[in-house]
Amino acid sequence: MLMKIAFIGFGGVGQALAKLFAEQRNKLKDDYGLDPIVVAVSDVMKGAVYHPEGLDINELLNVVKETGSVENYPDQAGLMKGWDSLTTIKQSNADMIVEVTFTDVKTGQPAIDHIRTAFEHGKSVVTTNKGPVALSYRELASLAERNNVFWGFEGTVMSGTPALRMPVTSLAGNDITEIKGILNGTTNYILTEMEKGKSYEEALQKAQELGYAEADPTSDVEGYDARYKTAILANYLMDTKIASDDIYCEGITNMTVEKIEEAKSANKKWKLLGRITKENGQVKATVKPELLDADDPLASINGATNAIVYECDLAGPIMLTGAGAGLIETGYSLLIDIINYQRQSAPTNR
Structure with a gap:
């Protein structure tokens, strides 16, 4: 299943997941029928880039490593730059939002607004942010159910260890x-x-x-x-x-x-x-x-x-x-949520 993904936040955890997509692409497709395509990144510090047909993950990671900004991704036809997080959620063609922003756990923001907006626009979410689950679980779970979308948050308790x-x-x-x-x-x-x-x-x-x-x-x-x-x-x-x-x-x-x-x-x-x-x-x-x-x-x-x-x-x-922590382990927790979403969406695939 082709899954279009937008990263909201692209720090260490987001980049760890992107690396897993690149390194595990063949295994994900062969074992789980999952073909993740990164179409957008929006980060308050690193800028934003969007292409409806997908971005080259290795190029994206190299640009961030060398320049610190995704907006130095090479220009091409159809490429958009500069969208803020909410615009990316609303206007990109992503099916799945990976919400890994720096969030104030005491208020759950901006992650709560990101997740709420995604659900209202019919998009699924995986996140490692504790605030939205600890503070607004029932509201957001109900919103996800009403809009028939998936919400994964395995990494919020013990990172890649499946405590939930x-x-x-x-x-x-x-x-x-x-x-x-x-x-x-x-x-x-x-x-x-x-x-x-x-x-x-x-x-x-x-x-x-x-x-x-x-x-x-x-x-x-x-x-x-x-x-x-x-x-x-x-x-x-x-x-x-x-x-x-x-x-x-x-x-x-x-x-x-x-x-x-x-x-x-x-x-x-x-x-x-x-x-x-x-x-x-x-x-x-x-x-x-x-x-x-x-x-x-x-x-x-x-x-x-x-x-x-x-x-x-x-x-x-x-x-x-x-x-209970670690970039690779936390990135893995997001991947497991995405794999389980894919399993629910396409139960005939292994």
Whole structure:
């Protein structure tokens, strides 16, 4: 199936997906009947380019690498330049919008407006932006359903690790009564380093040096990133209306070496967990440091790795672990969403 794709945002994640399109073209076509054609890119910093018959992906990537602007793509008949994001969504012939802009997770913008506009114009969307799912899931899901379009957001929780699709597909038929997980690799890395004897400040500095933590690590260390992901899990998998601001949130900034050592002496470990529980139809969610027994499966998760446990009535506890970040992994999460959309659209294709 020929799929015309427009990138809204073309930073590291968008470029990683474009590279996957180029590198996996034959495999995608042979194995899944998928033929992705990039027709447009619109990026607030890198400019915009559109051609209804498609752009050469390798040329596009080279132009961005060498000049920093997609508008230096070679001129040709039918090529348009300079469209803003909303114009690209509305006027391009794209079937699928890849929404990977720099978005304020507290407001969900501009991604919410991009997604809403795409749905209103009959276009499907895949995104890795947490804000729209955490803040406007029900509105946008309803809009997608009314317009008979697809919305994929697998990468919003654990990047390329299928924390959302796996329970929906492979655990179908189970009643999931609890979800708990290490949803932020930065804080798990810091806690792991503190177990080795580093102070919180030393562990944070090392995380920043390795690129796990931002210069301003507030979203990670205060638990906000994990809270948004917990809200997504609660809304999508527990089918409940819960706003991220309504989830109790406590980060790791008050963690000390003394607390870590006390836990170790009691054969326990501290982990920052997102936890969602369902009891008698009521769903509650928290994000906070929790003291786990050393033999708890989540206690063995070290470094920047993420992990999640689904408590199922039939299958019992199921744990999924993997990378929660990374350009290739996040680009892959978008590709998986696109492949699954193609499978739904053309079920006779493998």
